[in-house]
Amino acid sequence: MxxxxxxxxxxxxxxAMQAAAYAFLERHQAEHLADxxxxxxxxxxxxxxxxxxxxxxxENLVALAYGQLRSAGQRMQLDVATSSAATAMITDxxxxLTFAVPVALIVRHLIATPARRTLRPVG
Incomplete structure (x- = not known):
């Protein structure tokens, strides 16, 4: 050979092994919604x-399959190559279409929400 x-x-x-990992994750994900x-x-x-x-x-193949499973049905993707420290470029x-989303906006609406304000930084 x-x-x-x-x-x-x-x-x-x-x-083939990644496909097997994906099938396992898909089949058993409902059993582990919180974990x-x-x-x-x-x-x-x-x-x-x-x-x-x-x-x-x-471990490597499951990680790849897990990412594939979590992104299934998600059309939007982060374009790392064109994003900057202050702007996330999201493509469909x-x-x-491409969308420029300021990181400050992401922080304001997803991280600094009232429910999360009580959290303290680690360290």
Whole structure:
């Protein structure tokens, strides 16, 4: 088997194992609405025990699948490349629109809300 075939086989394996992780997360997410860390850990254990995926790879693949699951159905994406320290650039790939959202606005409406004002900074 040549190097290109080995690389393709490895990529196919990772894609299949990530799909298995995604399916597990999707199937069991309702059981862990308040504790997503347990869901993540269970998915890693599932890949390890049921599919013999090494732990380091299982954790990586579950993280990728978890991100994929959380972004499913979300059209809007943060464009990190064009965002700055003061402005978050949010794009909608389906419509081609881009929105510039000041970070101060995000802080004011999501972080500095009355319900969160009682929280103290850590440190």
């Amino acid at each position: 040549n190097t290109a075939n080995l690389q393709q086989h490895g990529q196919d394996y990772r894609v 997503e860390q347990t869901l993540f850990s269970r998915a890693v254990q599932h890949l390890q025990h049921a599919l013999d995926v090494p732990q380091y790879m299982a 790939p389906a419509s081609g």
